[in-house]
Amino acid sequence: MQKEYVSFTKEMKKDYTILIPNMLPMHFTLISKLLNNYGIRNEVLFTKGQHIKETGLKYTHNDACYPAIIVIGQFIDALQSGKYDTHKVALMMFQTGGGCRASNYINLIRKALKRAGFGYVPVISFSFAGLEKHPGFKLTLPILHRMMYAVFYGDLLMLLRNQCRSYEINAGESEALAQKWTNRLVEEMEKDRVSYKRVKKNYKLIIEDFNKILRKDEKRVKVGVVGEIYVKYSPLANNDLENFLVSEGAEVTVPGLLDFMLYCVYNSIADYKLYGRGKVKYLGIKLIYKFLLHKQMDLINIIKENSDFEPPTYFDHTVTLIKGYIGIGTKMGEGWLLTAEMLELAEKGVPNIVCTQPFGCLPNHICGKGMMRPIKEKNPNINIVAIDYDAGATEVNQENRIKLMLANSKDVD
Ligand code: SF4
Known part of the structure; x- marks a missing residue:
């Protein structure tokens, strides 16, 4: 053709x-x-x-x-x-x-x-x-190799920045530190210094730097953000949701991009398990899955050993959370990951959740909005709100609904 x-x-x-x-x-x-x-x-x-x-x-x-x-x-x-x-x-x-x-x-x-x-x-x-x-x-392989590290670094910087910024004494310090590290990491990758040993050393240095940020000893409402991948992350699409939540006094938790990568890889494993598709591909994909899981576990361990920051949830555990809610064959768009991320947030003590809902997104309606009721039934302490995003929706409406959710916020501590 x-x-x-x-x-x-x-x-x-x-x-x-x-x-x-x-x-x-x-x-x-x-x-x-x-x-x-x-x-x-x-x-x-x-x-x-x-x-x-x-x-x-x-x-x-x-x-x-x-x-x-x-x-x-x-x-x-x-x-x-x-x-x-x-x-x-x-x-x-x-x-x-x-x-x-x-x-x-x-x-x-x-x-x-x-x-x-x-x-x-x-x-x-x-x-x-x-x-x-x-x-x-x-x-090329060297580019892909570095891109993978860019995702790991991005997830770590986003996680630490989010856990510091709502408590920082000097306004803007967490964001500035994340920027400083972004520039430094790019410079390093330019010089071809990209061994995994070095990546792990950088994880520690980054955590050490964030540990030094002076923070207020205050309690903030913890709010998780889930939803279709683009609307969940993009400030243009979600009208700067993260900044809005911070300005309202919340601490924001957004699951990392590695979770989505692992979800995509896991779906190929599901294809084999459910439909018997491609054994050779399955074996290769399984290796990639294990490899990425291993890297995620390294990051989790380094965060735990060097700080009190909350690490990401191990993806192999995230997968198990959907049992009794939704099947792994539900994998259009964000699919079952959306349900899993809401359950993951509830489990880690983030009971307030904004589920970003793009106009025209059937997968999100089923795996996000559609799963809210069963999730609430089994987790009565959870406070989820679905916020609709479309090109004509007014920001004020979205913000008012989020403010209402914050007014009813739950605290698990
Ligand atoms: S239907 Fe939903 S998941 Fe699929 S492309 Fe559109 S917004 Fe993304």
């Missing part, structure tokens, strides 16, 4: 800039700088505002799910901004390659680009499932 998309060629690699929609500010800053170090010139889009959503709606059908509308709006807004030579930019879209609509966004983006007069702009699909080929964009 003839391909119908504009390829990102080797020639383009020389002088094109790839624009990347921001999802997780810390992780994406690390990954972006890392790719730049390898000659893949790129820029993460940190633009915000209602006009982006309106641009998305102008060029996409309004029944598309909310993350698609936002990403398209952000891309087209950047191309129309006059900041870039549109004949020297490409766009990059992260795809899981799963069965959900995210794997088809790329076609929606291309249609929208054509409508906006930018049909010549290449759109690169970043996917481990190898959905498309782009000769100018190749991820």
Whole structure:
């Protein structure tokens, strides 16, 4: 079959800039700088505002799910901004390659680009499932290796920053420290010093630095954030939810990106267990799963040994939490992980949960909103609220509902 998309060629690699929609500010800053170090010139889009959503709606059908509308709006807004030579930019879209609509966004983006007069702009699909080929964009093993560490570092920095920022005596210190470490880690990776021994040493140094942040001895309401991956993390999509919760006096817990990676890997194991699919693939995937679990356990142990910070939950345990609630075959979009993360938060003493609910997201309705009742029945101390996000929803409405949830907040201590 003839391909119908504009390829990102080797020639383009020389002088094109790839624009990347921001999802997780810390992780994406690390990954972006890392790719730049390898000659893949790129820029993460940190633009915000209602006009982006309106641009998305102008060029996409309004029944598309909310993350698609936002990403398209952000891309087209950047191309129309006059900041870039549109004949020297490409766009990059992260795809899981799963069965959900995210794997088809790329076609929606291309249609929208054509409508906006930018049909010549290449759109690169970043996917481990190898959905498309782009000769100018190749991820080598050294890049992937460093990207994996960028995810581990990003998760650790996000976790420590979140556990410090609501208590810090000197405002902004936790964020500044996370930024300082982001820059230092990128510099290190540039110099090729990326042994795992060094990564573990850095974990300790980072924790030591966060331990030094002076914190008030106060009790804060603990609030977890779960939901569809893009809306859960992206400040553009969730109207800066984390900052809003902190400004309301809460301590925020957001599960790390490694959990989502492990979930994607685990789903291939589930395919074999449930449907007998690909034994060879299963054996390979099982090794990757064990490898990532091992790395997660290292991080958990280092946090426990060197601080009083709450480490992430071991994923092999997270998987067991859904028993009696939902099956592992429910794996479209965020799937069973969404249910598992709510249960994980409840178990670790974070009973107040905001479930971010994008417009048009069926998986989230089933595994998030749909599971709230059974979760509440078995965990009476839990306080979950589903907040709807769509391009037309007003921020005030969302904030009022969150304030109401905070007013009814639960405390397990
Ligand atoms: S998980 Fe939901 S929001 Fe994400 S692509 Fe699927 S339907 Fe859309």
